[in-house]
Amino acid sequence: MSDAAQTTLNALVAMSLEIGRPERDLVILGEGNTSADVGDGTFWIKASGTQLPQATADCFVRMHTEPVCAIADRPACSDDEFKALLEAARVDAHDPRRPSTETVLHALAIHEMGVRYIAHTHPVAVNAIMCSVHAQEAVQGRLFPDEIVVCGPAPAYVPYTDPGFALAVAVRRVMHTYADRWGMAPKVIVMQNHGLIALGATPQEVDNITAMYVKTCRVLLGAYSLGGPHFLTDDNVDRIHTRPDEGYRRRALHIQ
Numbered sequence: 172m173s174d175a176a177q178t179t180l181n182a183l184v185a186m187s188l189e190i191g192r193p194e195r196d197l198v199i200l201g202e203g204n205t206s207a208d209v210g211d212g213t214f215w216i217k218a219s220g221t222q223l224p225q226a227t228a229d230c231f232v233r234m235h236t237e238p239v240c241a242i243a244d245r246p247a248c249s250d251d252e253f254k255a256l257l258e259a260a261r262v263d264a265h266d267p268r269r270p271s272t273e274t275v276l277h278a279l280a281i282h283e284m285g286v287r288y289i290a291h292t293h294p295v296a297v298n299a300i301m302c303s304v305h306a307q308e309a310v311q312g313r314l315f316p317d318e319i320v321v322c323g324p325a326p327a328y329v330p331y332t333d334p335g336f337a338l339a340v341a342v343r344r345v346m347h348t349y350a351d352r353w354g355m356a357p358k359v360i361v362m363q364n365h366g367l368i369a370l371g372a373t374p375q376e377v378d379n380i381t382a383m384y385v386k387t388c389r390v391l392l393g394a395y396s397l398g399g400p401h402f403l404t405d406d407n408v409d410r411i412h413t414r415p416d417e418g419y420r421r422r423a424l425h426i427q
């Protein structure tokens with residue numbers, strides 16, 4: 172294995188253990204998945220059936236990025252075809268582990284959005300909102316400056332979609348719409364009745380985004396209990412998103 176592949180894998184294992192810490196309530200059992208771009212046309216993704224709280228190097232499968240992305244170009248894909256195409260895109264064809272069902276959306280974020288590290292989780296606070304009748308409305312506005320500094324000017328929202336092939340196609344569409352609107356890749360993707368995806372340049376950025384978005388959702392739940400959120404205005408949001416001292420804070424937090 173190359174030095175880059177080994178270094179990336181080590182960083183991904185460390186990030187996964189942090190994300191999987193039980194007291195953070197981000198995932199339980201086999202929930203969630205994490206990935207990292209090696210930078211040579213391959214990436215690491217959590218293997219199906221492994222658990223983030225017990226992550227080791229053996230929990231990750233190395234994949235060829237472009238053939239995984241190409242799965243999302245198909246007009247349709249049966250469950251059997253999907254599984255076979257994913258297995259065919261492994262770097263080591265004899266690897267007995269199966270990559271996560273959500274491998275395709277990870278590959279698309281890496282290849283088409285330039286993201287390096289990704290953590291997909293099912294935090295209770297996020298899903299309390301994503302599983303409510305107010306899911307889409309609740310994420311339409313921004314609540315406080317640090318949400319914008321860490322998580323970007325808005326989250327990208329994906330209506331409920333069948334996990335695997337259909338979800339990857341939906342996430343791809345939403346990421347490109349977001350990039351056209353904001354001129355940057357989303358840092359947060361929220362999926363109705365499902366969970367959170369944090370996308371970043373470093374493991375620390377992904378951890379920061381996850382923690383701050385969970386906090387945002389806790390604040391939202393409190394705000395709804397007191398009559399509903401008071402969102403910042405578009406001018407307030409643009410001011411925070413573009414002001415130089417916030418750019419300095421972003422760099423200090425290892426956020427792009």
Ligand SMILES: [Zn+2]
Binds near residue numbers: 293365366
């Ligand atoms: Zn999930």
